[in-house]
Amino acid sequence: MLGLISSLFAAQNGPVGSPAVPQEARKGRRKKRNLSAQTEFTSYYGRPVVKKPHWVWPIWLYFWAGGISSGASAIATLAHFYGDKDRDKSIVQAGRYISMAGVIISPVLLIIDLQRPERFVNMLRVLKLRSPLSTGTWILTSLGILTGLNTARQVVEDGLVPENTLPGKLALLSSNDVTQFLQGLDGMALGTYTGVLLSATAVPLWANADEAIAPLFLSSAFSTGAAAISLAQAVSGVKADDLHRLDPVEQYAILAELASLGYAYFKLTPEVRKHVIASPFTKSFLAAVWLGMLGPLILKFISPKKGLPGRLFAIIRSLMVLIGGFFLRYAVIEAGKATADDPDAYHSITRGPARGTPEEQARKYSNGRERPFGKGRSTPEQQPNSFQSNNHADGNEGTLPQGNPQDSQYPGSQTR
Amino acid sequence: MANGFFTDTTLCIGCKACEVACKQWNQLPADGYALTGMSYDNTGSLGATTWRHVAFIEVPESKKRLPMASTAPVTQPPVPSANGDNNTGPGALKFLNIDGDGGASLQIGFPDIGQWLMMSDVCKHCTNAGCLQACPTGAIIRNEFGAVYVQPDICNGCGYCVPSCPFGVVALQHDDGRAYKCTLCYDRQKDGLEPACAKACPTDSIIFGNLDDLKMRARQRVADLHSRGETDAYLYGVDENTEVGDLNAFFLLKAEPEAYGLPQAPTLPQNRVGRGYLAGLAMAAVLSVFSAISLRRSQH
Numbered sequence: 001m002l003g004l005i006s007s008l009f010a011a012q013n014g015p016v017g018s019p020a021v022p023q024e025a026r027k028g029r030r031k032k033r034n035l036s037a038q039t040e041f042t043s044y045y046g047r048p049v050v051k052k053p054h055w056v057w058p059i060w061l062y063f064w065a066g067g068i069s070s071g072a073s074a075i076a077t078l079a080h081f082y083g084d085k086d087r088d089k090s091i092v093q094a095g096r097y098i099s100m101a102g103v104i105i106s107p108v109l110l111i112i113d114l115q116r117p118e119r120f121v122n123m124l125r126v127l128k129l130r131s132p133l134s135t136g137t138w139i140l141t142s143l144g145i146l147t148g149l150n151t152a153r154q155v156v157e158d159g160l161v162p163e164n165t166l167p168g169k170l171a172l173l174s175s176n177d178v179t180q181f182l183q184g185l186d187g188m189a190l191g192t193y194t195g196v197l198l199s200a201t202a203v204p205l206w207a208n209a210d211e212a213i214a215p216l217f218l219s220s221a222f223s224t225g226a227a228a229i230s231l232a233q234a235v236s237g238v239k240a241d242d243l244h245r246l247d248p249v250e251q252y253a254i255l256a257e258l259a260s261l262g263y264a265y266f267k268l269t270p271e272v273r274k275h276v277i278a279s280p281f282t283k284s285f286l287a288a289v290w291l292g293m294l295g296p297l298i299l300k301f302i303s304p305k306k307g308l309p310g311r312l313f314a315i316i317r318s319l320m321v322l323i324g325g326f327f328l329r330y331a332v333i334e335a336g337k338a339t340a341d342d343p344d345a346y347h348s349i350t351r352g353p354a355r356g357t358p359e360e361q362a363r364k365y366s367n368g369r370e371r372p373f374g375k376g377r378s379t380p381e382q383q384p385n386s387f388q389s390n391n392h393a394d395g396n397e398g399t400l401p402q403g404n405p406q407d408s409q410y411p412g413s414q415t416r
Numbered sequence: 417m418a419n420g421f422f423t424d425t426t427l428c429i430g431c432k433a434c435e436v437a438c439k440q441w442n443q444l445p446a447d448g449y450a451l452t453g454m455s456y457d458n459t460g461s462l463g464a465t466t467w468r469h470v471a472f473i474e475v476p477e478s479k480k481r482l483p484m485a486s487t488a489p490v491t492q493p494p495v496p497s498a499n500g501d502n503n504t505g506p507g508a509l510k511f512l513n514i515d516g517d518g519g520a521s522l523q524i525g526f527p528d529i530g531q532w533l534m535m536s537d538v539c540k541h542c543t544n545a546g547c548l549q550a551c552p553t554g555a556i557i558r559n560e561f562g563a564v565y566v567q568p569d570i571c572n573g574c575g576y577c578v579p580s581c582p583f584g585v586v587a588l589q590h591d592d593g594r595a596y597k598c599t600l601c602y603d604r605q606k607d608g609l610e611p612a613c614a615k616a617c618p619t620d621s622i623i624f625g626n627l628d629d630l631k632m633r634a635r636q637r638v639a640d641l642h643s644r645g646e647t648d649a650y651l652y653g654v655d656e657n658t659e660v661g662d663l664n665a666f667f668l669l670k671a672e673p674e675a676y677g678l679p680q681a682p683t684l685p686q687n688r689v690g691r692g693y694l695a696g697l698a699m700a701a702v703l704s705v706f707s708a709i710s711l712r713r714s715q716h
């Protein structure tokens with residue numbers, strides 16, 4: 001029965017790079033795959049096929065703090081360019097400080113997580129665009145520099161360092177609209193790459209949710225970033241009139257989060273989805289959804305807008321979003337690790353094109369008397385490696401090759 | 417010129433000589449006496465200190481016919497079995513016809529004891545290797561012999577290669593902190609020697625050599641087995657068009673890949689990178705536009 005269910009998914013989860021195999025062939029495989037063992041093996045004694053990462057609390061915290069930093073950078077930049085010069089000053093201010101705190105904590109957490117922390121600089125010897133961890137290292141490094149520049153300007157503007165001293169002058173010189181714009185872009189890249197970091201692994205939950213994770217983490221970065229800024233505004237006594245200006249941003253982000261989460265959920269195969277809806281981490285997922293998304297949305301409509309109660313409710317909502325954001329990172333990482341231990345989950349996402357019935361197999365390897373590949377495969381000409389040896393006049397078929405490989409009589413020597 | 421392994425599981429007798437030879441040559445520490453309790457497999461899986469792993473799959477009694485050497489129907493001579501004249505059901509004898517030269521033939525009876533599938537697993541040294549592409553330090557390289565090699569002097573133990581291998585091969589060594597896996601005996605190959613496991617394999621179930629030769633030999637072997645009626649034999653890891661490409665260490669299998677703990681159609685994790693960034697940055701653009709509009713609109 002389970003096989004039948006997974007076979008339904010097989011058609012949708014074939015590898016992208018594989019040649020188009022007609023539906024027919026795929027269905028046929030599932031039905032009559034009578035490789036001689038009559039028992040259908042579904043896994044190797046239930047042992048894990050892929051290995052899970054060693055990530056624990058430093059990575060949960062890093063994804064969370066990095067997300068806040070990413071969202072704060074993006075929102076500070078948006079407020080800098082599109083916000084009201086006076087009323088949104090506190091958004092830019094809080095956004096810069098928060099993202100600065102994030103980019104100081106994040107590398108520390110990442111280095112703690114390395115098993116050879118003293119070698120962290122080795123990350124900076126290459127840039128590999130296909131390795132999200134490599135790209136991410138550079139994103140984090142550059143964001144650190146950009147945020148540092150813009151925060152230095154903020155420090156001077158806040159009067160913490162006098163403008164007419166050398167550091168003050170330098171700070172004002174080295175930061176401008178361009179660095180702020182770049183910080184915003186880099187911040188969004190930071191929020192995105194943490195999702196890609198997960199989807200570009202073989203861990204079933206992450207690989208299966210695929211392109212849904214990056215938007216999920218990015219929108220969560222926006223909502224937690226907005227929440228952190230609102231929280232800072234509310235506790236630092238910003239005028240009540242200017243207090244709720246980030247609420248729409250937070251709500252859009254939460255809606256985007258819900259949409260991404262829903263999209264991810266429906267992408268999952270039943271074997272993988274099991275680890276979301278019926279596992280020890282289900283509670284964490286629910287906490288992420290209720291505390292971080294639905295709760296604050298509902299609370300927004302019933303909370304008072306004005307006065308001290310309005311401020312208190314804003315604080316509560318911000319805290320809920322922040323805690324929910326942490327649970328989201330925790331649940332996605334830990335449930336992912338659980339799916340890596342589950343061979344059924346991994347096999348459910350790696351079903352592929354047909355290996356063929358015994359008859360097709362026999363034809364494939366029948367010494368080139370027929371085309372070695374079935375109709376669904378590309379032609380032997382397109383497959384430089386495929387076996388299509390010379391039509392044996394020497395009657396040599398069905399035996400191990402004899403003779404010298406350099407000899408043109410050697411079966412298959414013409415294939416190369 | 418890439419070298420690799422062809423592991424023919426039909427020849428494997430489960431002696432674990434490859435495991436031992438690998439541990440010996442590469443000076444890998446023991447893993448302790450952890451009994452899995454499920455079969456003769458007490459290694460469990462590939463890991464940082466286990467670079468060859470022999471899997472044992474027990475096909476239960478009566479679930480599997482012994483292979484017949486001739487395709488002609490075997491007439492069973494009335495051989496008395498242990499408990500009288502019972503020639504069917506459990507304890508019955510199975511017969512194997514062996515055709516010799518000059519028409520001579522030999523018939524051997526076996527008690528039906530089921531069958532073992534044994535397979536010596538190893539790092540596949542993939543053409544498109546997930547671990548290599550994931551490594552942020554560039555510690556993992558493809559060496560001059562076509563093997564995927566972790567340079568221990570560069571690896572900083574980030575552990576990202578571990579979940580990025582579609583076959584669950586590479587792992588972090590806990591006391592040392594770095595990632596380890598099969599090197600395809602880089603050191604031995606430099607001295608012109610074949611890897612220790614292939615050297616030790618008493619049945620030549622593991623053959624080491626130039627990949628083109630190995631592939632041809634493997635295809636011949638499958639054709640040979642098919643012509644002898646073993647139509648379930650197939651090659652795993654060549655001619656398959658999966659995202660990871662041809663495997664430099666490939667296998668001749670006789671059951672579903674899942675039975676051996678292998679994925680049917682492994683995907684290359686890094687093929688998801690582009691999609692991920694596109695989706696994430698598209699979301700960033702949408703949220704930025706909405707946020708900018710809302711910040712603008714609430715000005716007064």
Ligand code: SF4
Pocket residue numbers: 539540541542545546547548564580581582583584585586597
């Ligand atoms: S099998 Fe895994 S560890 Fe070996 S080369 Fe392929 S991806 Fe890397």
Ligand code: SF4
Pocket residue numbers: 550551552553554555556566570571572573574575576577578594595
């Ligand atoms: S653990 Fe070492 S080999 Fe693996 S990805 Fe990290 S730096 Fe590269």
